Amino acid sequence: MKLPVHIQFQGLAPSPALEESARTHAQKLELMAGDLMACRVHIDQTQKHQQQGRPFEVRIDLTLPGQELVVNHVQNEDVYVALRDAFDSMKRQLEDVVRKRRGQKKLHVQPLHGEVVRLDDSGGFGFIRTPSGDEYYFSRDNLADTPFEHMQTGVAVQFIPDLGREGLQARRVGSGKHRFG
Numbered sequence: 613m614k615l616p617v618h619i620q621f622q623g624l625a626p627s628p629a630l631e632e633s634a635r636t637h638a639q640k641l642e643l644m645a646g647d648l649m650a651c652r653v654h655i656d657q658t659q660k661h662q663q664q665g666r667p668f669e670v671r672i673d674l675t676l677p678g679q680e681l682v683v684n685h686v687q688n689e690d691v692y693v694a695l696r697d698a699f700d701s702m703k704r705q706l707e708d709v710v711r712k713r714r715g716q717k718k719l720h721v722q723p724l725h726g727e728v729v730r731l732d733d734s735g736g737f738g739f740i741r742t743p744s745g746d747e748y749y750f751s752r753d754n755l756a757d758t759p760f761e762h763m764q765t766g767v768a769v770q771f772i773p774d775l776g777r778e779g780l781q782a783r784r785v786g787s788g789k790h791r792f793g
Contacts, residue, residue, distance in 0.1 A: 618650070621658035624668075625736075630655065630691060637699035641674065644706050650675040655691065665689050672700035674706065681705045694739065723770040724748075728763060730750075731736035736760055740769060740782050756786035 617638045619631050654671040668691040671684040681710040683701045688694035721731045726741055736752040747788065752760035773783035 618652045620652070621656075622654065623659075624655070624691075630695070633692060633695060634699075637695065641699070641703060641706055644703070645676060645710055647677055647678065648674060653695075655695070656666045658687070658692075660755050670694045670696045672698050672702050676709065677689045679709065681709070699742060721772055724773050724782075725768065725770045725785075728765050728767045728769060731763060731765055733761075738763060740771060740785070746780060749776070749778065750782040754781070754783050754785050758783045758785075758787060 615728050619626075619634050621627070621630075622788050634655075636639070637756045638653070641651070642648050650673075652673040654673075656669045656671075657666050659666070667687045667689050669684075670686045670691075672682070673682040681702060683698050683705065686698035686701060687726050688697065725750065726740040726742040729739050729741045729747070736749055738747045740750060742748070750771065754771075755763070769782075769785050769787060771785040774781045774783050
């Protein structure tokens with residue numbers, strides 16, 4: 613980075629391990645946009661609430677030429693989770709900026725329709741066949757609106773297609789009662 617990552621702690625002692633984690637996350641952002649000018653990370657341990665512990669709050673300010681991106685109020689009781697979530701949110705903002713610079717539009721994947729053709733109850737997975745004959749794997753974790761135990765062969769579903777390590781995979785499998793996109 614042209615300027616170093618500035619890390620500020622409030623309500624907790626500075627932590628070299630936490631600083632290193634923040635710098636590692638910031639370096640990943642720099643790979644996306646090499647013209648980053650500054651990255652400021654503010655980590656605060658907020659006041660104790662009556663029914664909660666003391667959550668950590670992370671704010672990130674990222675400066676680019678002619679633009680500043682901000683992520684704030686990302687909270688979690690685990691400071692590393694709050695830091696990760698804040699940088700994930702910043703990454704999404706930076707991706708949008710880079711995409712706009714390149715003149716690209718965000719593409720929304722259209723859901724496909726198919727029929728459940730095989731289920732493995734003990735393994736918690738199954739396969740969907742589309743009208744074109746392609747088969748997509750799905751697991752119980754990919755179901756959006758129906759518990760795996762209620763799935764049956766022959767049921768019509770819609771899903772978001774994806775390419776997994778093992779081949780075609782269906783994400784967000786549902787009966788169409790929810791929104792995709």
